[in-house]
Amino acid sequence: MPAVRFQQVEKTYTGARGTFRALAGVSFDIQRGEFFGLLGPNGAGKTTLISVLAGLTRATAGQVTVMGHDVQSDAAAARMSLGIVPQELVFDPFFSVRDALRIQSGYFGVKNNDAWIDELLQELGLADKANANMRQLSGGMKRRVLVAQALVHRPPVIVLDEPTAGVDVELRQTLWAFIARLNREGHTVLLTTHYLEEAEALCHRIGMLRKGELVALDRTANLLSASASTMLRFKTDQALPATLAAQARITGRIVQLKAKDAPDVEHLLAVLREAGVRIEDLEIGRADLEDVFVEIMNGGRPSAAPAQPQAVPA
Incomplete structure (x- = not known):
C-alpha cells in the first residue's frame, strides 16, 4: 500500500x-x-x-x-x-511559539509531547524563540514555526x-x-x-x-539522463544575434544555449564571435533539472508517465 x-x-x-x-x-x-x-x-x-x-x-x-x-x-x-506546511504564513498572534506547538499537539490528541517539541525547536533554530510571542517573529521565523506545527504530531x-x-x-x-x-x-x-x-x-x-x-x-x-543535451552557460552584457536569442534561456547576464554535440558547440561559439558578443565564465555541461523542466513544459518530451516503481532505494 x-x-x-x-x-x-x-x-x-x-x-x-x-x-x-x-x-x-x-x-x-x-x-x-x-x-x-x-x-x-x-x-x-x-x-x-x-x-x-x-x-x-x-x-x-x-x-x-x-x-x-x-x-x-x-x-x-x-x-x-499528514503534516502540511502551507505556502501562506498563518499564525495565532496570541500565543508564544511553545504554546502554539502545545496547542497544535492537542488538536491531534497528542499528550506529554514536550520532549519532541523541544527537539523541533532545537532542530529548526527556534530554541531561543520558544517563549517569544508569534507577533514578534520575522517572516522566516514564522515559516519555521509552521514547519514545527506540521511535524508536532509525528x-x-x-x-x-x-x-x-x-x-x-x-x-x-x-x-x-x-x-x-x-x-x-x-x-x-x-x-x-x-x-x-x-x-x-x-x-x-x-x-x-x-x-x-x-x-x-x-x-x-x-x-x-533522458536529456542528451549539452548546455553552454556563459555571461554577457551584450545582445545575442536574433538566431541565438530565439533559442536561448536568459536570466539577467546569464545565457544558456542547448547544443546537440561538439560540432554544434563550435558552431554556436563561432556565431557569437562573428556577432562580436563578448562572453565571460563559459561553461559546458549537461542539462540540469531546470533545463528538463523547461523542455517538458514546452512540450518537448513525451507526456506518457512510466509505470509506478515497486520500491524506493535508500
Missing part, C-alpha cells in the same frame, strides 16, 4: 466566467519512505492537488488516500497521517508546499537537513517548489503538472 495514492483526480470550478478544469484525471502513487517532488508552473494545479489531499477541497471526481485512508470518507485518520507523511519561498539560506539549509533526516527515518515527503535545484538534490522521483495534467513522472536520475 502506497503512502499516498491519487486515482483519476479531477477538479472543476464553475463560476460567472464559465468552467475551469484545475485537475484533469491525475493519477500516481507516492511510495512509503519516498521523497517525491511535484513540479509545475504557476496555475498548473499543484496547490489544488494538495488541497484535495488535505481535505480542504473536494475533488469533482476520483479518489485520494493517505496511508490507506480515504481523505473524504475517512477524513480524521487521513488527516492524522505524521508519517509530510507535505511541504513551497516551504522555502522567500526565506534565507540558513533556514533552507536547516530545514533540508532536518527533513532529510526524517525521510531517512521512514517519513514520506511530498515537496512542491520552484527552486528546481532543491528538487534535483532531494527528490527520489518527480512528477510534473501542466494545465492540470500529469505530463511527466519518473525517477529524478532518469529524467536527467
Whole structure:
C-alpha cells in the first residue's frame, strides 16, 4: 500500500466566467519512505492537488488516500497521517511559539509531547524563540514555526508546499537537513517548489503538472539522463544575434544555449564571435533539472508517465 495514492483526480470550478478544469484525471502513487517532488508552473494545479489531499477541497471526481485512508470518507485518520506546511504564513498572534506547538499537539490528541517539541525547536533554530510571542517573529521565523506545527504530531507523511519561498539560506539549509533526516527515518515527503535545484538534490522521483495534467513522472536520475543535451552557460552584457536569442534561456547576464554535440558547440561559439558578443565564465555541461523542466513544459518530451516503481532505494 502506497503512502499516498491519487486515482483519476479531477477538479472543476464553475463560476460567472464559465468552467475551469484545475485537475484533469491525475493519477500516481507516492511510495512509503519516498521523497517525491511535484513540479509545475504557476496555475498548473499543484496547490489544488494538495488541497484535495488535505481535505480542504473536494475533488469533482476520483479518489485520494493517505496511508490507506480515504481523505473524504475517512477524513480524521487521513488527516492524522499528514503534516502540511502551507505556502501562506498563518499564525495565532496570541500565543508564544511553545504554546502554539502545545496547542497544535492537542488538536491531534497528542499528550506529554514536550520532549519532541523541544527537539523541533532545537532542530529548526527556534530554541531561543520558544517563549517569544508569534507577533514578534520575522517572516522566516514564522515559516519555521509552521514547519514545527506540521511535524508536532509525528505524521508519517509530510507535505511541504513551497516551504522555502522567500526565506534565507540558513533556514533552507536547516530545514533540508532536518527533513532529510526524517525521510531517512521512514517519513514520506511530498515537496512542491520552484527552486528546481532543491528538487534535483532531494527528490527520489518527480512528477510534473501542466494545465492540470500529469505530463511527466519518473525517477529524478532518469529524467536527467533522458536529456542528451549539452548546455553552454556563459555571461554577457551584450545582445545575442536574433538566431541565438530565439533559442536561448536568459536570466539577467546569464545565457544558456542547448547544443546537440561538439560540432554544434563550435558552431554556436563561432556565431557569437562573428556577432562580436563578448562572453565571460563559459561553461559546458549537461542539462540540469531546470533545463528538463523547461523542455517538458514546452512540450518537448513525451507526456506518457512510466509505470509506478515497486520500491524506493535508500
